Structure formats: structure tokens, C-alpha cells
Amino acid sequence: MRWPNVSASNSMKRYLTGVDWVVNGIDYAGKAQSGIGNHSELVLELKTSPNHQELAKTLNSFSQKFPLLTGYPSRAINLCPYWKTPLNKKIPALRLDIVKLSDDSQYLSSISMPVNAAFKNKREHLVFTLVETGKRTFLAITFDHRILDAKGAEAFLNLFQQYYENQEIRHLALTCPPHLNKWKEKFLAGRQINRFLLNLTKETPRTLPFDPKQEPCKFKTIHLNPEQSERLTNKAYAQAGYLMFMPYALAVSIQIMHRIFQEKNISGSSYLIPVPMDTRAKEEAQKEALFNHFSFFIFKIDADKVSDLAWLSNEIKNQMYEQVKNRIPEAIVNASFLMRIASLPLTNFFIRLMSKKNFASFSFSYLSNAYQQNKFMQEEILNIFHLPRTPKPPGIGVFFNQFDNKLNITLSYFDDLLNARQVEQITKSLEALGNE
Amino acid sequence: MPLDTKQIEEKLIRQISAILSVDSQKIKPEVPLHTLGVDSLSFVELLVFIEKEFKIKLMTSGLQAEDFKTIRALAKRIGKQ
Numbered sequence: 001m002r003w004p005n006v007s008a009s010n011s012m013k014r015y016l017t018g019v020d021w022v023v024n025g026i027d028y029a030g031k032a033q034s035g036i037g038n039h040s041e042l043v044l045e046l047k048t049s050p051n052h053q054e055l056a057k058t059l060n061s062f063s064q065k066f067p068l069l070t071g072y073p074s075r076a077i078n079l080c081p082y083w084k085t086p087l088n089k090k091i092p093a094l095r096l097d098i099v100k101l102s103d104d105s106q107y108l109s110s111i112s113m114p115v116n117a118a119f120k121n122k123r124e125h126l127v128f129t130l131v132e133t134g135k136r137t138f139l140a141i142t143f144d145h146r147i148l149d150a151k152g153a154e155a156f157l158n159l160f161q162q163y164y165e166n167q168e169i170r171h172l173a174l175t176c177p178p179h180l181n182k183w184k185e186k187f188l189a190g191r192q193i194n195r196f197l198l199n200l201t202k203e204t205p206r207t208l209p210f211d212p213k214q215e216p217c218k219f220k221t222i223h224l225n226p227e228q229s230e231r232l233t234n235k236a237y238a239q240a241g242y243l244m245f246m247p248y249a250l251a252v253s254i255q256i257m258h259r260i261f262q263e264k265n266i267s268g269s270s271y272l273i274p275v276p277m278d279t280r281a282k283e284e285a286q287k288e289a290l291f292n293h294f295s296f297f298i299f300k301i302d303a304d305k306v307s308d309l310a311w312l313s314n315e316i317k318n319q320m321y322e323q324v325k326n327r328i329p330e331a332i333v334n335a336s337f338l339m340r341i342a343s344l345p346l347t348n349f350f351i352r353l354m355s356k357k358n359f360a361s362f363s364f365s366y367l368s369n370a371y372q373q374n375k376f377m378q379e380e381i382l383n384i385f386h387l388p389r390t391p392k393p394p395g396i397g398v399f400f401n402q403f404d405n406k407l408n409i410t411l412s413y414f415d416d417l418l419n420a421r422q423v424e425q426i427t428k429s430l431e432a433l434g435n436e
Numbered sequence: 437m438p439l440d441t442k443q444i445e446e447k448l449i450r451q452i453s454a455i456l457s458v459d460s461q462k463i464k465p466e467v468p469l470h471t472l473g474v475d476s477l478s479f480v481e482l483l484v485f486i487e488k489e490f491k492i493k494l495m496t497s498g499l500q501a502e503d504f505k506t507i508r509a510l511a512k513r514i515g516k517q
Contacts, residue, residue: 237501243479245476
């Protein structure tokens with residue numbers, strides 16, 4: 001077999017980056033509030049169900065190649081946090097739960113359950129749930145954000161498929177330097193980001209009032225067919241410019257959310273929307289499948305002007321351009337290294353302090369497909385979409401992803417933020433994007 | 437001395453190769469950028485490079501596909517200015 005023996009070549013330490021540490025802090029905060037960490041879910045809709053025994057067996061043998069999947073955060077003698085992987089312990093098989101439903105319409109609530117449940121112990125970070133309705137089959141992969149980000153989860157699935165097909169895997173990055181150098185650069189980045197954030201939050205942005213209690217996160221999913229997806233993409237290119245899908249999708253999402261904020265009489269002069277951006281180059285998505293490789297754009301949008309779509313698209317593009325030009329996403333990554341000195345409880349304290357400053361009106365992301373194949377094991381994949389459990393605050397988000405020329409949109413929210421009619425209103429507006 | 441379209445193309449190919457982390461030999465100037473894997477972020481990175489290198493700010497130009505779809509079209513657009 002040409003699959004590399006990962007456990008033999010990997011040390012017990014994988015140093016965590018600043019972004020990894022912030023993600024660990026959010027995870028800690030979630031667990032402190034509700035017992036549930038920072039989870040997300042990748043869902044595959046399959047044409048037919050895989051053989052249960054073969055799936056369980058393959059997951060078990062695959063997990064033996066990745067002892068990192070059983071690690072947990074620790075701190076080294078150089079004070080740098082790292083992911084500790086106990087190589088001498090038996091690696092448990094990846095958990096596979098099988099759910100059979102008699103009512104096809106219940107599939108979404110069924111696949112939403114694992115992402116709202118705590119992992120069984122500190123060494124469990126990945127759970128597979130196969131949902132069979134008789135008509136359709138879904139494989140939900142619930143993952144711990146501390147070890148995989150959204151694009152990484154799709155890239156990791158690539159690794160699984162390559163393992164299943166007995167293909168060679170090269171250049172999988174399993175180590176990371178401690179980054180205990182270039183301190184001046186990190187402090188300057190910290191100063192730049194501090195000024196950037198102060199400027200963004202001069203006036204109070206619009207945010208929904210939330211209850212810190214963490215009841216289950218709910219989801220609505222919209223699946224556009226290839227024709228609807230092409231129509232929406234062409235509309236984005238015509239309105240915002242060639243390749244400007246993300247700015248356009250954000251613009252229409254702001255307009256949709258604006259109606260809810262208006263209806264709720266939320267005061268504030270602007271919306272603040274953090275948008276994660278992948279820091280991996282196209283060819284590196286698989287090499288850097290594990291841990292977190294993203295930064296953020298932060299958009300500040302004048303609430304009085306959002307009804308003008310042309311203005312809104314241009315504003316988002318211009319802010320994106322200025323942030324790239326001023327290397328803001330890079331500075332966020334560099335500045336976040338400074339956070340690593342704080343313990344997780346202290347990081348949690350900082351995150352709560354920042355939350356009080358209302359740093360996000362809602363979450364948004366656009367993910368192009370990183371899973372490059374149309375099969376999972378031997379089964380044809382009909383679609384892939386994500387169910388991200390949006391941490392509070394803001395506890396609400398709109399997420400776009402693409403698979404095989406099909407666009408999917410997920411609304412993720414907690415019940416205290418939206419009533420049933422508002423959920424319906426947002427869902428219908430998102431559905432209409434592919435039809436107008 | 438102003439650069440000709442071919443020289444602009446070469447500079448753009450080198451930059452796209454660096455942004456996408458792909459071999460520059462694989463990048464053909466007549467191929468649409470989206471098929472190379474350029475998305476909104478990498479396109480904005482390219483536009484920032486164009487401003488720094490050629491002193492032209494294209495972000496406010498409307499970014500219509502006919503001028504921006506391929507490296508060749510983009511090089512011609514830069515050359516005109």
C-alpha cells in the first residue's frame with residue numbers, strides 16, 4: 001500500500017497557530033456556556049447508501065492513519081500551545097451512527113442533531129451519521145472546528161476517498177513551526193488590527209439581542225439546481241463584475257437580513273459582517289487539510305444605504321480591495337499569534353469582552369468546492385452542503401457553498417433570534433435568488 | 437518605455453502563478469480565469485498587483501467580463517491605459 005504511515009512520521013506535537021488558538025477559545029467558550037464546542041457539519045447527499053459494514057470498517061482503518069484526530073490542546077515548555085497526540089494509546093474507531101427515517105421530510109432535523117450534540121470525550125473530534133429515509137441517503141460528517149475548518153473538512157474527505165481507492169497521498173502537512181520569532185512584525189500587526197477594529201466600532205453596529213443560553217442551532221437549506229446556480233452567478237457577474245460572486249452574495253444577504261433588522265427595530269448606523277477567507281493557495285487545500293487556515297475580511301456597511309444593490313456591491317468590493325491592499329487578513333493572522341500566550345479561560349474572557357463590543361451583525365461565508373470527486377466510496381454524490389453551528393454572538397449566519405455547478409445556501413440560527421415567520425421570510429428570499 | 441501586451445501577459449502570468457501556487461507553464465493567457473481557479477479573492481489580489489505594478493486602479497471599472505475574462509484580454513485592457 002502506498003498510503004504513508006502518518007503515525008510513524010508524525011511527532012506528538014503539532015504547534016497551534018494564532019487562528020487555531022482563537023478557534024480553541026471559541027470552542028472553550030461554547031463548552032463553558034452549553035457543553036457544546038465549536039462544531040460544524042459537512043453533509044453529503046448520496047444516490048444510494050453505502051454498505052454499512054464496509055463503511056464502518058473503512059472508517060476504522062482510516063482513523064488509524066490519523067492519530068491527530070484523537071488529540072487535544074496542551075502547552076509546551078516554550079509556552080507555545082500545541083495539539084497533543086497520544087501515540088501510545090489505542091486509536092478508537094471513528095463513530096458511525098446509522099439513522100433510519102420513515103418520513104423523508106424529517107431528514108434536516110435528523111442531520112441537524114449531531115452538530116448540536118457534544119462529542120463523547122475530549123479525544124473525539126469527528127462523527128459520521130448515515131441517515132436513510134428510504135428515498136434519500138445523507139452522510140453527515142460532524143467535525144470539531146479545532147481540527148478542521150470548512151474547506152479542510154472537504155479536503156479531508158478527499159483524503160478519505162483517496163485512502164479508499166488506495167491512492168498515494170503526498171505532502172500532507174502534519175506539523176507546524178511554533179512561530180516564536182518575528183515578534184516585531186506580530187506586534188505591528190496587532191497595532192494595525194487594533195486600530196482597524198476601533199475604527200470599525202466607533203459607532204454601535206446593528207446586532208440582534210441574544211440569549212446566551214445555547215438551545216439547539218437550527219438550519220434551513222436551499223439547494224439551487226445547475227440552471228438556477230448559473231443564473232445567479234451570471235447575475236452576480238453582471239451586477240458586481242466578473243468573478244465577484246462573493247461580494248454579490250454578501251450584498252443580497254445583507255439586504256435580506258436588513259429587512260429583519262428593520263422589522264425588529266434594531267438601532268445602529270451600520271452592519272458589521274466578518275467574512276472568513278481561506279489562506280490556502282488552490283493547490284494547497286489538501287496539503288493543509290488539517291487545522292485552521294483562514295483569516296477574515298470585516299465589512300462595515302452603512303445601514304441607510306443597503307437598499308441600493310449597485311452601491312452595496314461596489315462598497316463591498318471596495319472594502320475588500322482596500323483590505324487586501326492593506327494586508328488586513330494577513331495582519332489578523334499575525335496578530336492572532338499574540339493571543340496564544342493567554343490560557344483558554346483568559347482567551348474566553350477576551351472573546352466575551354469583544355462580544356460585548358458587538359463585532360458581528362451576522363455571519364457569512366462563501367465556499368467553493370474543495371471536494372474534487374463525485375463519489376464517496378462507490379456511491380455517487382448528488383450534493384454537498386454545510387451546516388455550520390454559528391456561535392453566539394451573533395448566532396445567525398448565511399452560508400453559500402458550491403458543489404458540481406450547484407449552489408447551496410444554509411441559514412443557521414438560534415430560535416431566540418428569529419420567529420417562524422421571519423425564518424420563512426429569509427428562506428423565501430434566499431430561494432428567490434435563483435429564480436429572479 | 438511602455439510594455440507591450442506580451443510583456444504584460446508574462447507579468448500577469450507570473451503573478452497568477454504566485455497567487456494560486458501553480459506552475460506558470462500551466463497558465464495559458466487565452467483561458468478564462470475562473471477555469472484556472474481564480475475566485476473573487478484571488479482576482480482582487482491580482483487587481484491590487486495591477487495597481488502597484490502598472491499604476492492602474494481597475495476595481496472601479498465595472499469589471500465587465502469581456503475586458504477581464506482572460507489574461508490576454510486583461511493585458512490588452514492594461515496596455516490601452
